[in-house]
Amino acid sequence: MTVPAIDFARLRADVEALSAIGRHEDRGIHRMAFSDGDLAARHWFRERTEAAGLDYFEDGAGNLFGRLGWDGERPSVMIGSHLDTVPGGGPLDGALGVLVGLECLRALRESGIALRYPLEVAAFTDEEGRFGGLFGSQALAGQLTPAMIHGARDLDGVTLTQAMAAWGLDAQAALFARRSPESLHAFLELHIEQGPVLHRGGHQVGVVEAITGLFKWDVHLIGEANHAGTTPMSMRRDAFQGLCEFAGEIDRILEEHGGPQSRATIGRVELSPGAANTVPGRAAFSLDVRDTDAHTLSALADAFRRTLSALARRRDLMFEFNVLSEIAPVRCDPGLVQIIADGAEQLGLRALKLPSGAAHDAQIMAGITRTGMIFVPSIEGRSHSSAEWTAWEDIERGATLALHTLIRLATSEA
Numbered sequence: 050m051t052v053p054a055i056d057f058a059r060l061r062a063d064v065e066a067l068s069a070i071g072r073h074e075d076r077g078i079h080r081m082a083f084s085d086g087d088l089a090a091r092h093w094f095r096e097r098t099e100a101a102g103l104d105y106f107e108d109g110a111g112n113l114f115g116r117l118g119w120d121g122e123r124p125s126v127m128i129g130s131h132l133d134t135v136p137g138g139g140p141l142d143g144a145l146g147v148l149v150g151l152e153c154l155r156a157l158r159e160s161g162i163a164l165r166y167p168l169e170v171a172a173f174t175d176e177e178g179r180f181g182g183l184f185g186s187q188a189l190a191g192q193l194t195p196a197m198i199h200g201a202r203d204l205d206g207v208t209l210t211q212a213m214a215a216w217g218l219d220a221q222a223a224l225f226a227r228r229s230p231e232s233l234h235a236f237l238e239l240h241i242e243q244g245p246v247l248h249r250g251g252h253q254v255g256v257v258e259a260i261t262g263l264f265k266w267d268v269h270l271i272g273e274a275n276h277a278g279t280t281p282m283s284m285r286r287d288a289f290q291g292l293c294e295f296a297g298e299i300d301r302i303l304e305e306h307g308g309p310q311s312r313a314t315i316g317r318v319e320l321s322p323g324a325a326n327t328v329p330g331r332a333a334f335s336l337d338v339r340d341t342d343a344h345t346l347s348a349l350a351d352a353f354r355r356t357l358s359a360l361a362r363r364r365d366l367m368f369e370f371n372v373l374s375e376i377a378p379v380r381c382d383p384g385l386v387q388i389i390a391d392g393a394e395q396l397g398l399r400a401l402k403l404p405s406g407a408a409h410d411a412q413i414m415a416g417i418t419r420t421g422m423i424f425v426p427s428i429e430g431r432s433h434s435s436a437e438w439t440a441w442e443d444i445e446r447g448a449t450l451a452l453h454t455l456i457r458l459a460t461s462e463a
């Protein structure tokens with residue numbers, strides 16, 4: 050047996066190869082779930098997994114796995130993240146966690162180390178929430194129902210059922226992706242921080258203690274389309290003006306009902322009919338709200354609903370909203386937090402314990418097994434954009450810490 054070590058040149062080559070898949074001229078990556086870019090990345094991952102001598106497996110939700118020492122008996126230690134991106138996303142969000150997992154399993158396989166537990170690297174389907182959010186890990190954790198799957202649709206109205214059928218997949222098969230808690234020993238996710246804390250503080254790795262919860266709504270304000278020239282201002286039912294008033298209330302609502310970790314974002318707006326000389330009769334927009342505390346999140350949801358209702362009444366508008374996803378905040382397993390922190394110390398890394406402002410598959414996996422996360426710094430905290438990047442040295446340090454953590458989890462009683 051040789052001492053397992055990350056082959057950084059190989060990992061770097063994988064990061065560069067994968068980041069070319071789905072990249073557009075704007076340098077952004079377009080691998081939205083069930084898009085051509087996503088499909089190409091999945092084919093690439095399967096080819097790399099099989100080339101590494103790992104057993105390849107795909108479940109009913111389209112989650113992809115590479116397995117080492119799998120016997121279907123012992124619980125496995127799983128490391129993973131996602132290959133899909135937001136539109137115009139960066140090269141590392143999700144992808145780095147999958148590639149570090151793949152590299153760790155290759156290094157462990159090549160070392161010949163004796164494993165107490167089998168290992169799996171996972172690439173979860175639709176983490177970014179084209180169809181709500183964290184679909185693949187929710188399937189694995191048994192959190193999906195036939196109605197949730199049937200009702201899932203993207204902001205353009207395409208259903209998850211249609212998108213999966215286009216790939217010859219039956220969306221309802223995701224119900225069979227459920228894994229029993231007994232089949233898992235622990236779950237680890239390495240991810241870029243996507244915020245500025247580590248980079249600005251000169252920290253080399255982050256040890257995640259808690260992961261934010263969120264709710265995501267698709268909101269429609271409905272007024273009356275009318276002529277922009279002949280309709281007096283006092284006689285309008287202008288949906289866009291309603292949206293503007295709502296957006297202007299966000300700071301007040303966070304101030305009155307939120308906390309230091311509260312976030313609220315309107316990321317997409319669509320006005321219709323959408324002509325310059327027509328009063329908008331409909332304003333459709335997304336609302337993404339986050340907090341690491343469940344009670345705060347619930348108070349924010351109530352406050353946003355009340356505000357929508359009051360302004361709709363005042364402006365003679367109707368409103369409807371569709372809950373696209375609701376994900377509870379979680380705390381990472383204290384035992385795993387300690388193992389990761391100890392590993393960072395043994396490696397002489399400058400580490401910081403911190404919460405995650407982004408949602409991750411790890412928070413779903415925390416519902417069925419002990420879960421921990423390792424963060425690597427994001428330069429200037431940029432993410433969900435082509436400016437997203439992490440220094441290669443930080444990637445190597447994070448990958449080595451992930452490898453040490455997996456060895457600790459898969460070879461001892463840890």
Ligand code: HGY
Pocket residue numbers: 176177178406407408409
């Ligand atoms: O939205 C998020 O927090 C994650 O990037 N899906």
Ligand code: MN
Pocket residue numbers: 131142143176240408409
């Ligand atoms: Mn991610």
Ligand code: MN
Pocket residue numbers: 135142177433
């Ligand atoms: Mn993301």
